[in-house]
Amino acid sequence: MFKIFNTLSREVEEFKPLEEKVKMYSCGPTVYDYAHIGNFRTFVTVDFLRRFLRWKNYQVISVMNITDIDDKTIRRANEEGVSLSTITKRYEDAFFEDLKCLNCEKAQFHPRATEHIKEMIEICKDLEKNGLTYISQGSLYFRINSFKNYGKLSKVDKEGILEGARVDSDEYEKESARDFVLWKAKKEGEPFWTSPWGEGRPGWHLECSAMSRKYLGETFDIHTGGVDLIFPHHENEIAQSEGASGKSPVKYWFHIEFLLVNGEKMSKSKGNFYTLRDLLKDGYDPMAIRFLLLSVPYRKKLNFTLEGIDASKSSVKRLESFKARIVEEKKKLKEGVGGAEDEIASLKRKFEESLDDDLNTAESLGFLFDAVRIGNSLMDRGEIDYPSLNLLEEFVSEFENIFGIPLSREEILDEEIDKMIKEREELRKRKEFAKADKVRDELKEKGIVLEDTVNGVRWRRE
């Protein structure tokens, strides 16, 4: 039974979907720049959750929006003197490339805000009808004092801002400090659409309410995002959706903790961020990065370091090598002796139980590595049987599927390297070890590492 932490209740709850299919909405990127590795912690976690749910035999319908109209995208376009869509297209494409590189699957729907203005206006009309709005200086605002549930997600005080809090710059336009804009009046040099309240553009929170309603309905199961979105974004989203429909829109609010760099939040405004592209350029392996991002449970802050990627790389290599060994062992095993079926089955079960417990990936990996050690040990001693081997293979394959980290990268050796390996084998047979070692060193320089096993030579890329 899968249990998931719900920000709404601040408790771990049993996961029970509203209907058969699980409906999930995820806050996506604002496409004004390359996403950084902190952003990707969230998106990789969402991908992990989706894979996990599917593995638990749920069908999942997922939606992730693309924010392609807001202050930042507009500013960027103006800075570069190009159209808004030039900017948003560029970074949207980059975003999907990066996702793919990290082996994240796309959602079924990736709706763009600019293509759902009509739906947003509908929400505003509903809110207006329900008496939750007012107009100030040409903009339409949501009046939080008219909405009794305001603050239920973030537990913030409805009564405005308290001492010490930073103050919203255009507060003066609003009746109450925490009221927020639904429809912004047109400003010079900004894109605009027509609406019943005049020309302007939608407020940021509106798109998620509108698009989730369109693609998933008024109520759905899971809504994901980074913890920073709890307030005000998701609080306001609830206000809009619930204010419009009268129904609580989301059953489980799923928030991913921050990724830190040197103990500090990574953010574009601080400039202390890595993009995926930076890391790849420096030769870091995307699957090692993915492993690192997933190895710390999503509700814990993750302190991101380059050393951490290296350590993860080593872990992934260990798993890769283990899988390769299982495949070989299966080929050569005639009839096995010994084995440790029960123990492996038990670890496999615990692996699942850990993930069931609010996705405790760190714990689950502990059990996986226990199985790796046991398996290696059995194979070392030649005391493995088919059932154990099959079980280990299944276990590894579950890891690959759920974590989205393939452990065999099918590669074909080019002829030259193949020749060198064969040549070295000849030399070794003739016990010309010095020459053989020289060939091995040459291969190493080409990034090919050799391992002489009882089943013959095995190669891998470093």
Next chain:
RNA sequence: GGCGCCGUAGCCAAGCGGUAAGGCAGGGGCCUGCAAAGCCCCCAUCACCGGUUCGAAUCCGGUCGGCGCCUCCA
């Protein structure tokens, strides 16, 4: 001022009342022609103080330290 998180070995990290998982790195050994991979062994009493308890890293109170949200932000 309000809300919240965290402090476990060199690094990452599990642990939710019964006497410290796992990964990386390091040391020693086995295996190997030598390596590599793998295996075995070694490497912490859980920030600090006090309390509850037969028993606490785990519960309560306090101290110190770090971080986040309350503004755009994954």
